[in-house]
Amino acid sequence: MVRGKLKKVAGSLVLGVGLMSGSVMAGDVVEKPKVLIFDVNETLLDLASMRSSVGEALGGREDLLPLWFSTMLHYSLVSTVTRDYHDFGQIGVASLRVVAQNNGVELTDEQAKKAIITPLLTLPPHPDVKEGLARLKAEGYKIVSLTNSSNKGVQAQFENAGLLPYFDARYSIEDIQIYKPDLRSYEWVLDKLDVEPEEAMMVAAHGWDVAGAKEAGLQTTFIARPGKALFPLSKKPDHVVKDVNELADILQ
């Protein structure tokens, strides 16, 4: 890989990422990043594997998995803006109890923990992840993770998914108790990495994550996993790809 090589990207997209992927414009010319920062849940690991355990806890309502995850994301930011930090796992458990109650299902704290904690720690990687990461690593990229999960949580997730060897470092917002996509979470990791915003690329399957990273000045790649759309009001990411392999194609 030639470091600092200029790459011209073109195209445009806001919604409709399921129909169209590939490089998209943010500016005309983008310099290759020095470090790739990967989000973890949904981006690397497949949350859909939790559908049955969450559904069972919710009295058979497997369709409520997205509402549970959305509620957890909402309350993670509630925790940040009210300065009342709780661990992402705890928020996940509490959010499941809220979704259960709002849907007339009785669920104890113990039952909620059982439905979530072990499945969340044993999510399988998406099928493209290991090959894509191996290719990016072979190209010489520094690869790190930045997650809302706790340090201990993401370590277990990576161990179970066999992802430990691909990463130079793992960062958790637990250390600063400020959830993504608060701009301070990206600024903190850039400081730890000792790079300028434009030298880093945030890679995520969440519109809100790439939106925050873009506002913080990073390059961004949106992985359009099934059922994941960009947020129409946010700045466009530099790239939209279908998986990590396609990102490796672009960055080779």
Next chain:
Amino acid sequence: MVRGKLKKVAGSLVLGVGLMSGSVMAGDVVEKPKVLIFDVNETLLDLASMRSSVGEALGGREDLLPLWFSTMLHYSLVSTVTRDYHDFGQIGVASLRVVAQNNGVELTDEQAKKAIITPLLTLPPHPDVKEGLARLKAEGYKIVSLTNSSNKGVQAQFENAGLLPYFDARYSIEDIQIYKPDLRSYEWVLDKLDVEPEEAMMVAAHGWDVAGAKEAGLQTTFIARPGKALFPLSKKPDHVVKDVNELADILQ
């Protein structure tokens, strides 16, 4: 009403508000508030009336109304923490498009606007609201609203719902572009009202709203509307009631 009268409240509750309502403890002794600050959407106005328009836009999936609202709430805080403000109505439209796409439904911006904007501005009040507010007003309480909706939006909502006469003032976070429950939103309205935190009571049907107000030092009342649960990790509100009439019973 005797101003500043001390009132002893007791009881305790975190989840299970559907089963149990009434005064609950926060401290042993609570002084009656000088001003009541009401949240608007869901607290005073019935969002369920939008189920059919949102469901129609989502290809018949009326069950997705809570996911749409949760996505809107999440993105309102994304907007705050990434310092990229958009109007609550715009966020609502964009969130509906995201939920549509994530569920394989094609929906244009115009269709999303049509499904949301007019219905949101014409939400009916819950049946207890006018009587409850009239009683609180007769007791001499200063009554204001604080909403994530825009100034223009909440004015239209109150006009259409016939709520204008009950309020001494209306506040929208549009003026500071910081969504509830960011602590700064409550601090801002306290400053406008020129009262200390403990002299005000936030009244809302959302766990995250009373949680933020509590962290900001206000008295809080949770209205346990059907399908609305408190967040288990947050501090308990001072009161949990089933409707505004029950709040009027407590504050008389």
